[in-house]
Amino acid sequence: MLEKNKIEGAVDAVLTLMKAKDDIGLVDLPKKIDLQFNIKRIPKIKHKNIPVELPTSIHYDLREVCIFVKDLNKKNREYDATVQHYEDLFRKHKIDSINKIVPIKALRTDYSLPSSKVQLAKAYDLYLGDSSVMGLLPGILGKIFYAKKKTVPVKVDLDAKDLKTVVDKAVNNTRCTLQGTGSSCLVTVAHDKMKKEQIVGNVEAACKQLMEQVPGGKSNIRNMYIKSTDTASVPIYLDTESANKVKLPAVKENKVAEFVDEITTVEGGKVMVRGDGQVIVLKDKKNKQGGKEKPKKTQGEPEGSENVExxxxxxxxxxxxxxxxxxxxxxxxxxxxxxxxxxxxxxHDSDNSEDDDDVEKDxxxxxxxxxxxxxxxxxxxxxxxxxxxxxxxxxxxxxxxxxxxxxxxxxxxxxxxxxxxxxxx
Incomplete structure (x- = not known):
């Protein structure tokens, strides 16, 4: 059972370990405090984001935020007008947490090379994405952004009436991403510049929300820990019940429509186009002569024998x-x-057969x-x-x-x- 006194003791231990390894650099940046938990049964889902609302914001002044927006004029190659439009929009709604605005056209021109995408992924602490372009971002950004949880853009609706509330909710709160491939999950809930009571409140709120929203519920969570980047994990929750008692919700499989037709560039082949845009070339295994299957080549047969057999x-x-x-x-x-x-x-010469003996010797x-x-x-x-x-x-x-x-x-x-x-x- 989750108890508050255990959370307080774990927070004290983590803060003590962080102070012991405190190395202040040129800039005194806050250090993250993460909540780590393990699940008993892995659900069959991919890239599911569980939003976690925190009572105290984890945003700080030196935190860099980047947002991807749509293009206002798709025909014009220049995107300065688009950037200026969204800067005016954020200034109008008194939003000062956005540091960088990147239109889709800028991603396809200035950040088309993998090296430039890597630099963009390392430059900011949080990435947001307009709801109108979230479907385009995986294909443009690729695995450089979507392979790591911290660089996956967070969806925001820039057409909302109360835009400040929407942006602040995405910036101040956190989220947990379930990949569907491993049993361990991690979510940032605080940093060391916060007060102890604020850290304890964020940890307690995050634990309760995760126990409700994780597939399988509270019974599917085996343990929970509090840790930082440079410290060991301190346990706050443990469940020893068997994983056989966990019941996962049924996942609906999205059936993809398929269309098969003949292809002229491959002899005896066909092409299959799926609903998700994937194109697959199907080679016909049957021989055209009589529609029979090609005979298998026996040991010792010379090359090309299968065509005459x-x-x-x-x-x-x-x-x-x-x-x-x-x-x-x-x-x-x-x-x-x-x-x-x-x-x-x-x-064989019928006319000259009698004269064979008289062939001249010359x-x-x-x-x-x-x-x-x-x-x-x-x-x-x-x-x-x-x-x-x-x-x-x-x-x-x-x-x-x-x-x-x-x-x-x-x-x-x-x-x-x-x-x-x-x-x-």
């Missing part, structure tokens, strides 16, 4: 292409003067080679024609050849390994 036409084309390459190689050999085995050539070697090449090419043409009409060639025979080649390669590799070992020994 599924059809007889692919086998014929592959065989014809191989024979054409052989013919070309033989023609090149003949042109270079290489020997061709006479046994591999059979000349014929040159080049003429004989050309006749043999022509005869062999004619024989291969006949063989190709027979293959076109032959339907007995099956995929199984082709697979058998591939497996033989693969086994031969494996045996050669084993022999090479053995020979290498023998050489080493």
């Amino acid at each position: 599924g059809s007889q036409e692919g086998l014929k084309v592959a065989q014809v292409a191989a024979e054409i390459m052989e013919d070309k190689n033989e023609e090149l050999d003949a042109a270079e003067g290489k020997d061709i085995d006479e046994n591999d050539v059979e000349v 014929d040159t070697v080049q003429t004989k080679r050309s006749k043999k090449v022509v005869a062999k090419s004619g024989k291969r043409q006949q063989k190709r024609k027979s293959l076109e009409g032959n339907d007995e060639v099956t995929v199984e025979k082709k697979k058998q050849k591939w497996t033989e080649v693969a086994t031969k390669r494996e045996s050669d590799k084993k022999l090479n390994k053995r020979s290498r070992k023998a050489r080493k020994t």
